[in-house]
Amino acid sequence: MKIYATLIALLFMLSTTAQRYQRITQQAILADTHNDILSACIEKKVSLDQDLKGIAMSDLKRFKQGGVDVQFFSVWCDGDQRDPFDFANREMDTLYAVAARNPDKIVIVKNYAQLIQTVKAHKTAALFGVEGGHMIENDMSKLDSLYKRGARYLTLTWNNSNPWASSAMDETLHANTLQQKGLSDFGKKLVQHMNALGMMIDVSHVGEQTFWDVIHTTTKPVIASHSDVYAICPVFRNLKDDQIKAIGKNGGVIQLNFYSGFLDSTFMKKQQQFSIQHRAELDSMIQAGTQADYALTILFEKYAAEVDSWRPPLSLLLDHLDYVVHLIGVDHVGIGSDFDGINSAPQQLNDVTDYSWITKGLLQRGYHKKDIDKILGGNLLRVLHQNENDH
Numbered sequence: 001m002k003i004y005a006t007l008i009a010l011l012f013m014l015s016t017t018a019q020r021y022q023r024i025t026q027q028a029i030l031a032d033t034h035n036d037i038l039s040a041c042i043e044k045k046v047s048l049d050q051d052l053k054g055i056a057m058s059d060l061k062r063f064k065q066g067g068v069d070v071q072f073f074s075v076w077c078d079g080d081q082r083d084p085f086d087f088a089n090r091e092m093d094t095l096y097a098v099a100a101r102n103p104d105k106i107v108i109v110k111n112y113a114q115l116i117q118t119v120k121a122h123k124t125a126a127l128f129g130v131e132g133g134h135m136i137e138n139d140m141s142k143l144d145s146l147y148k149r150g151a152r153y154l155t156l157t158w159n160n161s162n163p164w165a166s167s168a169m170d171e172t173l174h175a176n177t178l179q180q181k182g183l184s185d186f187g188k189k190l191v192q193h194m195n196a197l198g199m200m201i202d203v204s205h206v207g208e209q210t211f212w213d214v215i216h217t218t219t220k221p222v223i224a225s226h227s228d229v230y231a232i233c234p235v236f237r238n239l240k241d242d243q244i245k246a247i248g249k250n251g252g253v254i255q256l257n258f259y260s261g262f263l264d265s266t267f268m269k270k271q272q273q274f275s276i277q278h279r280a281e282l283d284s285m286i287q288a289g290t291q292a293d294y295a296l297t298i299l300f301e302k303y304a305a306e307v308d309s310w311r312p313p314l315s316l317l318l319d320h321l322d323y324v325v326h327l328i329g330v331d332h333v334g335i336g337s338d339f340d341g342i343n344s345a346p347q348q349l350n351d352v353t354d355y356s357w358i359t360k361g362l363l364q365r366g367y368h369k370k371d372i373d374k375i376l377g378g379n380l381l382r383v384l385h386q387n388e389n390d391h
């Protein structure tokens with residue numbers, strides 16, 4: 001009888017712990033700072049309010065299922081796009097149309113108070129993150145215009161540099177031909193202007209010189225909207241220890257990217273071998289007009305079993321998280337998944353319904369609920385609020 005009672009107690013404990021991570025995820029204000037679904041919808045000619053299971057990693061219904069309360073939608077085009085500012089606006093239009101069709105599900109919010117109000121009404125609070133300074137076409141008034149439409153961060157560069165800020169890719173791979181290294185005077189004025197507006201400065205993608213120029217110019221906490229730890233995975237998109245410490249000192253937050261290639265230092269080599277192996281197929285797609293990155297993603301989907309076998313474990317993402325926490329504390333780390341902008345994520349992280357696996361992993365590593373709440377969104381909301389206030 002006693003064994004029975006113990007067994008029942010144990011089963012009860014197991015079932016409540018199994019649900020606890022889901023409860024914590026649902027109850028927390030979960031805020032993700034980087035999702036590329038708007039670009040994916042344009043590429044795949046679908047809409048966010050359709051059921052996109054099997055087509056994309058995100059859709060309106062699955063945000064709700066996954067407990068995503070606050071989503072920054074990435075507004076992006078590459079450096080070759082003509083009229084990038086127009087393109088940015090058209091991309092924003094697509095989310096405005098979705099929000100107009102679904103007022104009971106998603107609201108584009110313009111400030112912290114609206115955000116909280118929307119979350120309390122059990123709707124998804126949407127904001128924009130503009131990924132790439134080239135989209136403002138060197139014109140401060142275009143930044144103002146994007147801000148007015150709901151852009152609450154600007155990633156100062158994407159992989160391409162612009163006349164006022166150099167990117168991590170160019171500082172690393174094209175240092176000799178760089179016209180401008182770091183922030184120009186205009187770049188510094190832009191940072192000050194963003195501080196005054198209450199728009200967050202995103203240092204993901206920027207070169208180290210640009211990063212330090214930002215840190216020495218900004219009076220508000222910055223974000224890295226989708227970056228990981230260089231010491232664990234040394235790629236130019238990740239943050240070195242001195243940069244991580246500087247973000248801690250600045251009061252900012254590092255939002256961790258789920259991309260396998262930024263988490264796992266062996267991933268890029270595997271991807272290279274895959275590309276060599278499937279060269280003929282890749283070349284024929286590129287010749288037919290498909291962008292190189294997108295062609296690779298199509299092949300990743302075609303050979304899913306092969307590609308799946310090199311997905312890193314979820315624990316590796318948590319190792320990056322632990323690393324940041326040990327260096328600068330639990331107040332400066334969060335989530336910037338890059339869902340729908342990446343072709344590989346750690347095991348278990350398949351789409352926007354899978355954040356609770358992170359919570360489960362954090363509980364297993366001994367994190368308390370209070371700190372998990374900060375990681376899932378509290379830290380980001382603090383930084384958003386601090387950017388908005390005291391100006």
Ligand SMILES: [Zn+2]
Nearest residue numbers: 131205226341
């Ligand atoms: Zn990016």
